Amino acid sequence: MMIMTGLALFVVLLGMGSKEIGLQRDNYKPYLVITGIVVTLVMGLRHQYVGTDTFAYIYRHEDLATMPTFKTFYDANLADLDFLFSETGYYFSSWLFGRAFPDGYAWIFATSAFITYSTCRFIYKNSGDAPLALSIYILLGLFTFNMSGLRQALAMSICLWAYEHAKRHRLIPFVLTVLLAMQFHKTAVCFAPIYFLPWLKRGSTNLIIYFVLLIICLFSVDKLIASYNAFSGEEYELQNEVDGGGLSVILIYLFCILMVVLRHQCLNIPHVRMAFYGVVAGFTAYITRYFSNQILERISYYYFYFSILLLPSVFKLLPEKDQRWLRIVFSFLALYLFVHRINKSSFGHYRFFFMD
Secondary structure: OOHHHHHHHHHHHHOOOOOOOOHHHHHHHHHHHHHHHHHHHHOOOOOOOOOOOOHHHHHHHHHHHHHOOOHHHHHHOOOOOHHHHHHHHHHHHHHHHHHHOOOOOHHHHHHHHHHHHHHHHHHHHOOOOHHHHHHHHOOOEEEEEEEHHHHHHHHHHHHHHHHHHHOOOHHHHHHHHHHOOOOOOOOHHHHHHHHHHHOOOOHHHHHHHHHHHHHHHHHHHHHHHEEEEEHOOOOOOOOOOOOOOHHHHHHHHHHHHHHHHOHHHHHHHHHHHHHHHHHHHHHHHHHHHHOOOOEEEEHHHHHEEEHHHHHHHHHHHOOOHHHHHHHHHHHHHHHHHHHOOOOHHHHEEEEOOOOO
């Protein structure tokens, strides 16, 4: 727990002092480089028993690395599935990396570096307050989830690159990037509606229509999954028994939405409005999983990234004095939640891979 808590404190405190030590240059690039390196080291050098599925990913990589050709593995495990829906990208990249680095810990480090780089790049290009954005990523659950659900973490990281195409209305690159993400985790298909967010305008009518359409789609998820299974040749699980983040995730989403309600003029800013609709989608998916299909919790994580953009944008609209105290209170509560969570998980016993 000391290592994880130390990482959280490092990210938060360095962010608070970034102005005084000159780390705000070029949209906080120096800050993101320093913290990105530290985050990668903690994430990439973790022990096999830190994170729910880390051991399984290490074993799978080392098993793939023994295959003389990828076709050997593909014929044995994936040939009976539809190519676009068999998550071939994950297995192929692991096998290819294993040609030079067969050790499973090397694969964990490489994927951690990619996930961290994609996240920092996303923050650099889209957030005007990198320290707060990175604190949200580390403290509110995405960071620890990415150390457990590696395949989905890779898919979500690729989707962050697709977001740039959505902002610029580049349909073909957007579709190709989402298809690539689906080769790592099929749930990436749920990111496709992001492409239409830039067209959504401000207004209560638009929000109500958007919310109703979300509810209809999400309550149809069982039928959609059944159709997906029939089309792809898989038997994708219809239920996920893991309780997940529970009430704390709901409160985080509600806090984001409440901040926008209190500063509703921020919806006049296109990128803030886009992030807000993304947060609403994530919140709706997370709530609906209690009444429809629990796999919707996994889907909501793709949209949780929008909180990284939304909160810093809303905070910056406040008077400077209010920004200061609100940041302190928010950071304290987020740190408390972070420590509380990791203390009840495998991350509470974090250790590096060389600490056997």
